Amino acid sequence: MIPDNSKEDISGNNNHKFIKNKILKNLITIIFIMSMATLIGLFFKAFELNESSIILVFILGVLFSAIKTDGYIYGISTSIVGVLSFNFFFTEPYYTFIAYRADYPITFFIMLISALITSTLTSKIKREIKLSNMREQRIRLLYENNKNLLKAKNKDEIVEICNSSLVDILNRSVATAIVDNDENLKKIVVEIFDNEDANGIFQSPLEKCALKECFNLGEEIGCGTDLYQNAKTFNFPIKGHKNTLGVIGISCIDSVGLTENEKILLKSVSNQVALAIEREDLFEKTKKANLDAETERLRSNLLRSISHDLRTPLTSIIGSSSTILENYKYVDEDIKKELLKNIYEDASWLARSVENIISITKVDEGRLEIKKNLEVVEEIVEESIFIVKKFSDKHNIIVDIPDNVIIINVDGLLIEQVIINLIDNAMRYTPDNSEIKVKVMKIENYVYFEVEDNGEGLKGDDIDHIFDRFYSKTNRKSLEKRGIGLGLSICKSIIEAHDGEIEAFNNKLGGATFRFKIPCEEE
Structure with a gap:
C-alpha cells in the first residue's frame, strides 16, 4: 500500500508560501519607505537644503523600516540601501555611485554606521517589546488557567x-x-x-x-x-x-x-x-478519613445509646419474669397480669427500637429500599394506630381524615413506621390520658400528615435539633420515658426518600405538631 503523503505536501507548500509572502511583504515595505525617503530628499534638494537634513531623512527611513519589518537583516539591508540611495541621488556626479569629493567616503561611513546602530537598536527594542508582550500574555493565560482549576x-x-x-x-x-x-x-x-x-x-x-x-x-x-x-x-x-x-x-x-x-x-x-x-x-483522602471518623463516631454513639437505653427494659423483663417464675404459687393473678403486661410493653418497646436500629443502618449503608405501591391513606393511618394501641392504650388518639378516598404512591410499611414513631414520640412526652390527634389533608399535589399533641410543646433548641440523630430531650415529667434518639431521624430519612418534607412546630394548644407532606398525582 502506497502511503498518502498528500497532506504533508500540502502542509509543506503552505509553509513555504507563508514564508515567501512574509519576505515579499518586508521587501515591499523597505522599497516603499526608502522610495518615500528619496522623494522627500529630492524635495529638500529642490529647495537647496543642507545635505545633513537629507541624511537625517534617510536615517529616519531606516528607523521606520526597522519598526515595520521583521528581524535584523531587513534593518541592515535598509541601512545599506539608504547609503547607496544617498550616494546615487544626492552626491556629485549625480545618478552614479562615484563620489568626487574626498570627504564623501567618511560621510557614507558615518551615515552607514548611524543607520546600522539605529536599525539594530530599533529591532532590539521591538524584539524586547514582543518578548515582553509574550511573557505578559503567558502570565495572563496561566493565571486564568490556575483560577479556573481552583474552581x-x-x-x-x-x-x-x-x-x-x-x-x-x-x-x-x-x-x-x-x-x-x-x-x-x-x-x-x-x-x-x-x-x-x-x-x-x-x-x-x-x-x-x-x-x-x-x-x-x-x-x-x-x-x-x-x-x-x-x-x-x-x-x-x-x-x-x-x-x-x-x-x-x-x-x-x-x-x-x-x-x-x-x-x-x-x-x-x-x-x-x-x-x-x-x-x-x-x-x-481527607473526606474519606473524615467520613470514616464520623462513621466510627456514630457507631460508638449507637452502641453507647443501645447499651444504656436497652438495659432498663431488659432488666425490667428479667425482673418481672423471674418474679413470676420463682414465686408463681404465691403471686396472685392480678399481680401476674401486671407483671406480664410490663414484660409485653418492654418487649414491644425493644422490638420497635430494634426496628429503628435496622432502619438507620440501612439508611447509612444506602440500602433503604423504597417499594412504592398505590396505597389508601386511611388504611395506612388505621394500621399505624392499631399497632400503637397494642403496646399502649393510655392516650386518646383522635383521627381526622377526609371523607373522600386519598390514594398515594408510597411504601406503605415505611410510612406506617413514620406515623408510629411520631405517635410514640407524642406519647413519651405527654402525660397519660392526654389527646393525640392524627390529621390528614390533601392540598394541591401534596398529602399532608399531622401528629398533634397537647403537651408542653417544643423548646427553641429542641426544634433546631429535633431530627438530629441520637437527640433525645428529657423533662421532669418524662424522666421515666426512654428513647435512643433514632425515631425522628429515621422519619426524616424516609420522608425525604419519598421526595417529601417534614417539620416540627408548636401548635395553638401549646403542644407539639409534627407535619410531613408527600407528593401525589392529580386526580
Whole structure:
C-alpha cells in the first residue's frame, strides 16, 4: 500500500508560501519607505537644503523600516540601501555611485554606521517589546488557567479546563488522560481546535502507543522528539511529586512541532494540572478519613445509646419474669397480669427500637429500599394506630381524615413506621390520658400528615435539633420515658426518600405538631 503523503505536501507548500509572502511583504515595505525617503530628499534638494537634513531623512527611513519589518537583516539591508540611495541621488556626479569629493567616503561611513546602530537598536527594542508582550500574555493565560482549576469540583472538570486552556493557548487540538485510583490511565478526553481531524489522530494505534509510552517513561514523546518521530502528536507527562499523574497530547497535524515558548507554556499548565489533581486526591483522602471518623463516631454513639437505653427494659423483663417464675404459687393473678403486661410493653418497646436500629443502618449503608405501591391513606393511618394501641392504650388518639378516598404512591410499611414513631414520640412526652390527634389533608399535589399533641410543646433548641440523630430531650415529667434518639431521624430519612418534607412546630394548644407532606398525582 502506497502511503498518502498528500497532506504533508500540502502542509509543506503552505509553509513555504507563508514564508515567501512574509519576505515579499518586508521587501515591499523597505522599497516603499526608502522610495518615500528619496522623494522627500529630492524635495529638500529642490529647495537647496543642507545635505545633513537629507541624511537625517534617510536615517529616519531606516528607523521606520526597522519598526515595520521583521528581524535584523531587513534593518541592515535598509541601512545599506539608504547609503547607496544617498550616494546615487544626492552626491556629485549625480545618478552614479562615484563620489568626487574626498570627504564623501567618511560621510557614507558615518551615515552607514548611524543607520546600522539605529536599525539594530530599533529591532532590539521591538524584539524586547514582543518578548515582553509574550511573557505578559503567558502570565495572563496561566493565571486564568490556575483560577479556573481552583474552581474545579472534580478530576473530570480539571481535565476539561486543561484541554480548553491549552486549545486557547496553543491553537491546536488537545487530548488529556489522567490516572484512576488503580494508577491506570483513564480514557483520553479530546478537545478539537478549528475542526481539525484530531479524533482520528489521537485514536490511531501509533498515537495510543506514544501516549502510553510517555506515561510509562515520564518523558516527552512524539513529534519533534527522538522517540516516535513519525507521530502526529506531541505527548507531555503530567508529573506529580511522586509519580506520573497523566499525559497531555498536542496535535501536530502539519508535522510542525511545538516551539520552545509553547513547550514552556505546556509545562506550566501541566504543573498547574498536577497540583490540581494532587489537591483533589488529598481532598478525597481527607473526606474519606473524615467520613470514616464520623462513621466510627456514630457507631460508638449507637452502641453507647443501645447499651444504656436497652438495659432498663431488659432488666425490667428479667425482673418481672423471674418474679413470676420463682414465686408463681404465691403471686396472685392480678399481680401476674401486671407483671406480664410490663414484660409485653418492654418487649414491644425493644422490638420497635430494634426496628429503628435496622432502619438507620440501612439508611447509612444506602440500602433503604423504597417499594412504592398505590396505597389508601386511611388504611395506612388505621394500621399505624392499631399497632400503637397494642403496646399502649393510655392516650386518646383522635383521627381526622377526609371523607373522600386519598390514594398515594408510597411504601406503605415505611410510612406506617413514620406515623408510629411520631405517635410514640407524642406519647413519651405527654402525660397519660392526654389527646393525640392524627390529621390528614390533601392540598394541591401534596398529602399532608399531622401528629398533634397537647403537651408542653417544643423548646427553641429542641426544634433546631429535633431530627438530629441520637437527640433525645428529657423533662421532669418524662424522666421515666426512654428513647435512643433514632425515631425522628429515621422519619426524616424516609420522608425525604419519598421526595417529601417534614417539620416540627408548636401548635395553638401549646403542644407539639409534627407535619410531613408527600407528593401525589392529580386526580
